[in-house]
Amino acid sequence: MHFTINGTLYQVEVDNRVSLLDLLREHLALTGSKKGCDHGQCGACTILINGRRINSCLSLAVMHQDDDITTIEGLGSPEDLHPLQAAFVSHDGYQCGYCTPGQICSAVGMLDELKKGWPSHVSPSLRDVDLNDDEISERMSGNICRCSAYPNIVDAIRDVAAAQA
């Protein structure tokens, strides 16, 4: 099997049962993506496939050959942070940090969905979508933070969304 992850081509042999998350963490030592519930409920494993956010725990690696996979390691580096990484730092958008890679990957995908004009459950109209705090909370509801850093996470995402707008 070969996979393009963060722009690098990897060639690996994997069992059919290996999830995309276990491929990243256990086979390729890309441990930024975290395993929380392993059942698609917590969002800690969120990564981007062809630019779309998904739960990597609920996906088989064998089904993603040739897909363009981006993990937290591919978004930025300690010397060159992605704007969302920088915003999470400046707004203190975490306590323990375990959910943070998933939160940031999810926010990257979410802002892209917003750019495409996708509505959400809380959008008053399905036609025009404005980003406000209710929209951020609704759109990020697939990412749980047990430390409950939600107010600062919303602040970080709002800042980046405003800068992109």
Add this chain to the structure above:
Amino acid sequence: MKSFVYEKATSPQDAVRFVGNGAKFIAGGTNLLDLMKLQIETPETLVDISRLNLDRIEDTDAGGLLIGALVPNSDLAADARVRERYEVLSRALLAGASGQLRNKATTGGNLLQRTRCYYFYDTAMACNKRVPGSGCSAIGGYTRILAVLGTSAACIATHPGDMPVAMRALDATIVTLKADGDRRRISIHDFYRLPGDTPHIETGLEPGELITHVELPPPPPGRQLYRKVRDRASYAFALVSVAGVVSVENGIIASACLAFGGLGPMPWRDTSVEALLLGHAPSDALFAQAADALLASAKGQGANDFKIPLTKRTLIASLRELTA
């Protein structure tokens, strides 16, 4: 997870040729893999249909939409035609799951989503749906999320979906390809099965039959709404939900399509409830009468008794909004 043989289908015809005992199709996988990790599902073969050419939404000659089975929930909810003409469907999709799951979960898979009954998920418990003939630990157990309509002595599980509820209100048709190569069109009203004494059989699909499309007729006239009541504001299954399309002409209800989630083992629709509304001026008394008709045979199990008055209030509120 039990080991399995992995096959990648290159066409729908290729996919159905893998029929056999213990073969399952996998597309988004968000429900199936969850269940495989718990060994509730233990397919011997997984047929990967995720790369098939079934991911488009096309206009039909009749003025409706033909939705490929692999269209992700996100894309269906965001499609301009769905947003414009089938708001109830967009709203139902957006009320379900999370952004990540909607990006992966497909239209066909969503129709086949399994129950979230606690006892189905707990392999230490008896469950006729999981292990036919083993009994039902839910009956007499904790039932908060379980069904009040359409139950049997063998099973009180609820269908968990939102999208299929909207599709029942919209009279969708499910298009399939059978193992013998024949195509079949099944009305969504005939698609799901009541549990009876075989709750492990949830639909009329034959072994190896593949959902290829869902066809929507032109939208019924009137306002559309999807109202979902749940234990938290986002990312939770419905306790009760209402998908409604209602038109009012000259102060009189001219048409009504109503379907319900969270109440029964399938997305629920009862046309006698709609018939009660037709030809009458909207009023709370009329709406209450419709709700009483819907719930006439409802049976609570204790912890879910609250669903009966909750459904009545939710339906009245929905009908007020639809006829305002």
